[in-house]
Amino acid sequence: MMNLTLGGRYVLGEMIGTGGMADVYRAHDQRLAREVAVKVLRSDLARDPSFVARFRKEAFAAAGLNHPGIVAVYDSGEEPAPYIVMELVSGHTLRDLIHRGERIPLARALEIGEGILAALEYSHERGIVHRDIKPANIMITDQGDVKVMDFGIARALDDLGATLTSTWNIVGTAQYLSPEQALGEIADARSDIYSTGCLLYEVLTGQPPFTGDTPVSIAYQHVSGVLVLPSKITPVLPEGIDILLSVALAKKAEDRYQSAGLMLDD
Numbered sequence: 001m002m003n004l005t006l007g008g009r010y011v012l013g014e015m016i017g018t019g020g021m022a023d024v025y026r027a028h029d030q031r032l033a034r035e036v037a038v039k040v041l042r043s044d045l046a047r048d049p050s051f052v053a054r055f056r057k058e059a060f061a062a063a064g065l066n067h068p069g070i071v072a073v074y075d076s077g078e079e080p081a082p083y084i085v086m087e088l089v090s091g092h093t094l095r096d097l098i099h100r101g102e103r104i105p106l107a108r109a110l111e112i113g114e115g116i117l118a119a120l121e122y123s124h125e126r127g128i129v130h131r132d133i134k135p136a137n138i139m140i141t142d143q144g145d146v147k148v149m150d151f152g153i154a155r156a157l158d159d160l161g162a163t164l165t166s167t168w169n170i171v172g173t174a175q176y177l178s179p180e181q182a183l184g185e186i187a188d189a190r191s192d193i194y195s196t197g198c199l200l201y202e203v204l205t206g207q208p209p210f211t212g213d214t215p216v217s218i219a220y221q222h223v224s225g226v227l228v229l230p231s232k233i234t235p236v237l238p239e240g241i242d243i244l245l246s247v248a249l250a251k252k253a254e255d256r257y258q259s260a261g262l263m264l265d266d
Helices: 049-063 094-099 106-125 189-205 215-224 239-248 260-265
Strands: 010-018 022-029 034-041 073-077 083-086 091-093 138-141 146-148
Touching: 010 034, 022 083, 034 049, 049 073, 049 083, 091 094, 094 138, 094 189, 106 138, 106 146, 106 189, 106 260, 189 239, 189 260, 239 260
Parallel strands: none
Antiparallel strands: 010 022, 022 034, 034 083, 073 083, 091 138, 138 146
């Protein structure tokens, strides 16, 4: 798709990322003379009306979010293929850092958690749940800032008629999936808190809280598995971390922090 122009203004350059739903390209906005990122729906999915509708939901949901901790959405269109224009962020994903085997100090790990929770507090106050918090969706910029990206499966909290959350194998990554998502139930803000807890657990211990050979077996662990306290894996972690993550990773949503702000306060 290189050199293809979308919407009469966005000239696509190199591909910089790919996911289950779309490919992401570096692009040049001819009208504003700036570099942007453009997410283009994969051609096989562009023929599926349900996926196009899902893609459109992403644009509408994310475009309304204006927060320094959230990758901004600038524009969207559907010709010649459905696309979303986003802020181009220079940096690395948290997943990249974990895969490198980099040990993240406790203070820095908590800073990353605070950045994620601040972004979620903002989006939740506006009725939008991310539903797919995981290291691959967290950008650490070259300046060290934290940005949450890909509200690709987010939707307004009052859109209870949609069925996307019932297909957990598509919607989330199993290692960061809340118990209610694993059971095909409606996800809410507390689901994001659980997923953030899973992410922090992995950053602090070097492994996710639950593992298995298949997504189904991992999902089962989220529903009924016993959580090993982080300090049992990394003994230098203080008791406060055990308490924080035990609450965030409670099986029942009502036993977790009831808002990102409350977890942020702890």
